[in-house]
Amino acid sequence: MERKTVTQTTNPLETLQKLTKVKIARLGEEVVERVFPVGTTVKDALEAAGITPRKDEEIRLDGKPADLNAPIQEDEVIVTLVPRIEGGK
Numbered sequence: 001m002e003r004k005t006v007t008q009t010t011n012p013l014e015t016l017q018k019l020t021k022v023k024i025a026r027l028g029e030e031v032v033e034r035v036f037p038v039g040t041t042v043k044d045a046l047e048a049a050g051i052t053p054r055k056d057e058e059i060r061l062d063g064k065p066a067d068l069n070a071p072i073q074e075d076e077v078i079v080t081l082v083p084r085i086e087g088g089k
Contacts, residue, residue, distance in 0.1 A: 020074050024049045026057075026081040036072055042079055043068035057081045 017037040022045055024032045032049045042059060046052070046068075053059060059066050060080040072079075 018074055020072060020077060022072060022077045022079060024051060024079045024081075026051065027083065038074045039071045041068065042066055042070045042072065045072060045079060051081070053081055056084055058084045 019035050020038050022034050022036055022040075024034070024045065032051070034045065034049055036045055036048070042061060053068070058081070059068065059070075060078075060082060061070050061072070062078055063080070066079075
């Protein structure tokens with residue numbers, strides 16, 4: 001039986017990960033800027049920046065509510081930790 005060898009050529013530029021700048025801000029504290037691969041989770045970005053979300057904080061990704069598993073997309077992103085506000089009656 002004859003064996004065939006399949007050679008796949010890839011463009012080296014295609015294997016590079018896309019990176020995006022992320023600003024992480026907690027109300028009343030200094031803004032931290034880092035660069036992460038696109039697709040990094042909010043949780044991993046916060047951990048890398050040395051920030052642990054508090055139970056009384058809401059996480060926002062570009063101004064919209066997000067959870068820790070939300071992936072960071074391309075382009076500049078802002079992760080904000082703000083106090084939760086409970087509604088009235």
